[in-house]
Amino acid sequence: MKAATFQGVRRVAVREKPTSAILAPGDAIVEVELAGLCGSDLHPYRGRELGLDPGATMGHEFTGRVVEVGREVEGIRPGDTVMSPFSTSCGRCGPCTRGLSARCERGALFGWVQDGRGLEGAQAEYVRVPLAGTTLMARPRTLNALEALLLGDVVATGFYVAERGGVGVGEAVAVLGLGAVGLAAVMASRQAGAYPVLALDAVPERLAVAESLGAAVVPTVNDAARLRSDPDIAAEVRRLAGGEGVAVALEAVGTPEATRLALALLRPGGTLGVGGFHTEPVFAVSPGQAYDKNLTISAGRCPVRSRLEALCALQERERLPLERLVTHRVPLSEAADAYRLFDERAQGCVKLVFEPR
Known part of the structure; x- marks a missing residue:
């Protein structure tokens, strides 16, 4: 699969990587429809945040279609269109039960791999989602892909x-x-x-x-x-x-x-x-x-999964003009140029979205 990978300070490159695969019974594989480029992706890109492994797939914002699930996944099936927060969560630990899913004791942030440990990102054609049954949410039919993507983080x-x-x-x-x-x-x-x-x-x-x-x-x-x-x-x-x-x-x-x-x-x-x-x-x-x-x-980091249903209901009710936040939609193949444009805030760039396919 194609993926936008971190190669060092101010260096991102699209590379061919092995297609994401099930590694644990609670995993799901999502075919990415849209992936976002977030301001926090610029921290390792600019060298403000150190430790990200060269070759790691970037990005933590995505929406797409489930293509495979592990044997222990409940509530999510192949073919489901889903939305996701930027981190995984179990739904059962202390922070999760207090509404702080972003501080889940078993959670991980998409797009951060350090010393070989962590979770690959979503600026790719496919992404692996651990704890899929409690991380992913079926996308309401009343919301489009762009709304789902934006509600999952920014x-x-x-x-x-x-x-x-x-x-x-x-x-x-x-x-x-x-x-x-x-x-x-x-x-x-x-x-x-x-x-x-x-x-x-x-x-x-x-x-x-x-x-x-x-x-x-x-x-x-x-x-x-x-x-x-x-x-x-x-x-x-x-x-x-x-x-x-x-x-x-x-x-x-x-x-x-x-x-x-x-x-x-x-x-x-x-x-x-x-x-x-x-x-x-x-x-x-x-x-x-x-x-x-x-x-x-x-x-504090936003506990998105704890709030996602309420946010979707708000958007269904109010129809906020979320599309105004997005100024650029580009193919994943142009990721290197897209990072430069976003970093420089050129062409009036506010929010940039990748279309992997």
């Missing part, structure tokens, strides 16, 4: 960070970073009745999508395409929020700079919702800063 994460951040009716919210997760957080904030919802980014095309979703946009660059200072941005946000700052700042970038800007935007007693994946060993907001501003900080 939309779920955007809604989770907004919920954990305590976004509420009539409260001012700032969303920093308008990739797919940030744009989903804009949708979630609007759904929760927040006002105003302020969307911050440097890329004009991303700001335009946020504006189409009902946000007031705050560019983080000036007309000369130079970064604005944090005090300058904070002053504009305070003006738009009524003078005091926002009640909730949702950070969807994953950098210290974005975290420090989020701190500057918050009013006293506000909440910082961390949705970006951070690789630095020290958090950019110190305990003293949080204390001095009476802040609440929320963070």
